[in-house]
Amino acid sequence: MIPSNSGSNLSSSCPQCGFFLSTLPRSPCPEFLHSNHSPPDPVLVEVRREIIVAENGILQIEEQINLLQQVLNGLASRKQELQGFIIDHRRMLSPLRRLPTELLSAIFLECSQTGSGAFSFCNPAVEPPVTRVCRSWRAVILSTPRVWRRIEDVVCDLTTPPAVLATLVLRRLERSTQVPLEIVFKPASKFDEAQRISLINALFSTTYRWQDVSLHLTDFELRHFKIDQSVPQLRRLALVAPHDAHLRCFFRSLPVLEYLSYGPPAKAGPDDLTALPSQLHDFPLRQLNRLSLWNIKYELSDMLDVLQSAVNAVVIIMSNCTLHAPQGPDHTQRILPNLVTLDIHHSHTDLLSHLRTPALQLLSLTGPPSRLSPALVSFITQAQTSLISLKLSHISGYDTALLALLRTLPHLTRLRLLNTRSTVIHTSFIEALILTPAVLPLPLPRLASLELEGRFWCSADTLMTMLRSRCSPAGALRTVRLYGGSELAEARGQSLGDEVEFIVRAGTAS
Numbered sequence: 001m002i003p004s005n006s007g008s009n010l011s012s013s014c015p016q017c018g019f020f021l022s023t024l025p026r027s028p029c030p031e032f033l034h035s036n037h038s039p040p041d042p043v044l045v046e047v048r049r050e051i052i053v054a055e056n057g058i059l060q061i062e063e064q065i066n067l068l069q070q071v072l073n074g075l076a077s078r079k080q081e082l083q084g085f086i087i088d089h090r091r092m093l094s095p096l097r098r099l100p101t102e103l104l105s106a107i108f109l110e111c112s113q114t115g116s117g118a119f120s121f122c123n124p125a126v127e128p129p130v131t132r133v134c135r136s137w138r139a140v141i142l143s144t145p146r147v148w149r150r151i152e153d154v155v156c157d158l159t160t161p162p163a164v165l166a167t168l169v170l171r172r173l174e175r176s177t178q179v180p181l182e183i184v185f186k187p188a189s190k191f192d193e194a195q196r197i198s199l200i201n202a203l204f205s206t207t208y209r210w211q212d213v214s215l216h217l218t219d220f221e222l223r224h225f226k227i228d229q230s231v232p233q234l235r236r237l238a239l240v241a242p243h244d245a246h247l248r249c250f251f252r253s254l255p256v257l258e259y260l261s262y263g264p265p266a267k268a269g270p271d272d273l274t275a276l277p278s279q280l281h282d283f284p285l286r287q288l289n290r291l292s293l294w295n296i297k298y299e300l301s302d303m304l305d306v307l308q309s310a311v312n313a314v315v316i317i318m319s320n321c322t323l324h325a326p327q328g329p330d331h332t333q334r335i336l337p338n339l340v341t342l343d344i345h346h347s348h349t350d351l352l353s354h355l356r357t358p359a360l361q362l363l364s365l366t367g368p369p370s371r372l373s374p375a376l377v378s379f380i381t382q383a384q385t386s387l388i389s390l391k392l393s394h395i396s397g398y399d400t401a402l403l404a405l406l407r408t409l410p411h412l413t414r415l416r417l418l419n420t421r422s423t424v425i426h427t428s429f430i431e432a433l434i435l436t437p438a439v440l441p442l443p444l445p446r447l448a449s450l451e452l453e454g455r456f457w458c459s460a461d462t463l464m465t466m467l468r469s470r471c472s473p474a475g476a477l478r479t480v481r482l483y484g485g486s487e488l489a490e491a492r493g494q495s496l497g498d499e500v501e502f503i504v505r506a507g508t509a510s
Contacts, residue, residue, distance in 0.1 A: 025054055104137070105144040112147040122152045122184075124172040125165075148175040152184030152214075154199060162198035169202035180211030180233050196220065207231050214238040218265070232256070238292075240265055254284055261292035261317075285309040294319035304354055308334040315341040323348030352379035361386055367394035372401045381408055391416040395423070403432050407443050413476070414449040418483075418509045427458040435469040448476045453483040453509050460490035471496045483509045 028046040029039045039047065091097070099107075111130065112121035121128050131138045141147055151172055154165070173181075183203055191199065200221065211233045219242060230253035237254075238261040260283055285291070285306065291313045293306075300323055307316065316339060332354070339357045343364040353375035363380065372395060380387065388411055395402065395417065406415070433443055447470060456463065463482075470477035480496065481503045482488055488504050496502045 025050055025057075101140055104140050105147075108141045108144055108147050112150070121147060122150050124151060124154060124168040125160075142175060145175065145177040145179045148172050149179050150182040150184075151203065152182075160195065162194040165195050166198040166202045169199060173202070173206055176209075178209065181206060181209045182212040183210060184214045186214075186216045193220075197224065200224075208233070210234045212236040216240040216265075217242070230255070235259065237261070239263075251282070257284055258288060259290040259292075260285075260288055261294070263294040263296060265295075280306050281309065286312060288313050290315040290317075292317040292319070293321060295321070297322040297324065299324050300351060300354075303351060304334050307336060307351075307355070311336065312338050314338055315343075317343040317345070318347045319343075319345040321347035323350055349373060349376050349379075352376060355379065356382060359386055362389040363387060364391040365393065366391075371395065371399075372405065377401065377405055380405060386411070388412060389414040391418070393418045395419060399429075403429065403443075407441070409444065410441070411446060412444050413446050415444065415447060416449075416451040418451065418453045423454040425452060425454045425456050425458065427462055430456075430458045430462050430466050433470070434466045435472070435475050446476050449479040450477060451481040451483075451509065456482075456484045456487045460488075463491060464494060467496055467502075471500050481505075481509070483507060 027033060028050055029043045032039045032043075038044075108130065111128075128141075131141055151169065154169070185200075185203060208231070210231050213234060213236070215238070217240065222242065231251060232253075232255060234251075234254055235256055236259040237257060240263060242264060260280075262280065262283075286309060288310050289312060291310045294317075298321060303321075303323070307313075310316070313336065316336075333356050334354060335356045335358075337358060339360055341362040341364075342357065342360060344352075345364075345366045346368060349365060350373075365376065380390070387409055390409065390412055392402075393416075402417075406412070435442055435445070450467075450470075467477065467480055469475060477496075478499060479501045482491065483505050485506060488506070492504045494502070
């Protein structure tokens with residue numbers, strides 16, 4: 001029996017879009033679908049015909065799918081074009097496009113001063129990433145000479161030809177046009193001799209533009225290179241040179257030098273004495289306002305001569321300097337009338353007994369660990385009328401001598417007593433600093449900043465009583481920093497008022 005729906009039409013058109021719509025055909029023999037019986041021959045003919053009709057329907061559907069896929073591809077392509085249009089035009093709305101060139105240059109200049117590593121502007125062998133953002137940014141940064149004024153951290157390896165190294169440095173110098181230069185030159189042990197020669201030749205070709213320079217001169221540089229010309233713009237010079245160097249061969253004229261930092265290489269022998277007059281007198285010491293000396297083993301008379309030559313210095317710093325005072329008559333006192341700041345770090349302080357500093361305001365003395373020497377006490381006492389800041393590090397005890405010294409400093413506003421953890425701060429020392437009307441004269445009446453470090457062998461109540469007395473209307477204390485151990489646990493978390501910065505930390509100040 002042949003079903004009545006044989007040869008049914010499987011396709012129709014969508015009345016809205018015209019695309020092909022299909023319906024599932026009906027089986028010509030549904031009663032045989034779920035059995036193992038074979039339909040009669042006429043039915044088999046009808047089944048074969050319906051299969052052909054269904055296969056044709058699949059072909060029609062595939063054609064429609066292809067057509068729809070083409071439409072989807074076209075729509076996706078159109079979507080990407082619209083998205084690209086939006087992105088390109090949104091960039092036009094960016095505030096960065098409205099930044100004036102002057103402001104953009106100022107931003108790049110700030111980056112050049114703070115960047116490090118891959119973002120450093122100081123290494124000529126590294127192109128800063130900001131130069132590769134866009135053509136306009138690159139044009140602005142290349143037209144800002146001050147961005148390229150500092151050269152240091154030259155990083156190359158032995159595979160870099162000397163000509164390439166020199167080219168990299170010269171390119172940086174060309175970008176800086178005629179602005180004053182800041183140069184940090186240290187001997188690179190991994191460079192071969194040819195590379196060092198090319199680097200030094202490139203840097204030393206612009207001495208007329210040097211303004212702030214740090215040089216580490218070895219025997220190699222002293223043997224191969226001379227600067228027999230004026231350095232007219234050099235204001236700051238940090239120099240490491242062998243103690244037997246003839247520095248006049250390098251610097252013939254330094255008309256505007258203001259700051260000099262000088263010391264020999266660290267490898268100088270323990271018995272070597274640096275002949276200070278023969279070296280430092282090559283420099284215009286009288287015009288300096290800042291002098292820093294370090295790693296020098298000197299004769300007392302030589303050092304006094306140098307300090308007296310730097311009569312206009314406002315700041316003097318001495319670090320790791322060793323004093324050699326031969327037996328003989330006492331040296332006369334030297335007057336430094338303009339000295340405001342004196343910092344002596346791990347150096348002998350005996351020379352203080354030969355100095356007078358009527359304008360001194362800031363004094364810093366650091367180790368080696370010792371007690372207050374008579375020379376130090378005498379020096380501070382002479383400067384009491386002008387001294388406003390005092391830092392003593394590694395004084396071995398807070399004792400009667402220190403308290404007596406502090407009572408002679410009525411104008412002191414900042415006191416820093418920083419010591420090792422073995423130094424004990426007794427209750428008597430803390431109690432002596434309490435401001436009470438019964439104690440006259442008042443100890444340190446103008447003290448506004450106080451830093452103490454050591455082992456506090458006093459109760460938290462005594463410590464807080466002293467601090468609160470100095471934060472009261474009768475006192476001027478506004479900054480307190482305490483460094484110690486577990487004995488300060490009770491002081492942590494307490495307050496001295498909203499107007500006082502109160503910090504309590506475990507460990508040391510460093």
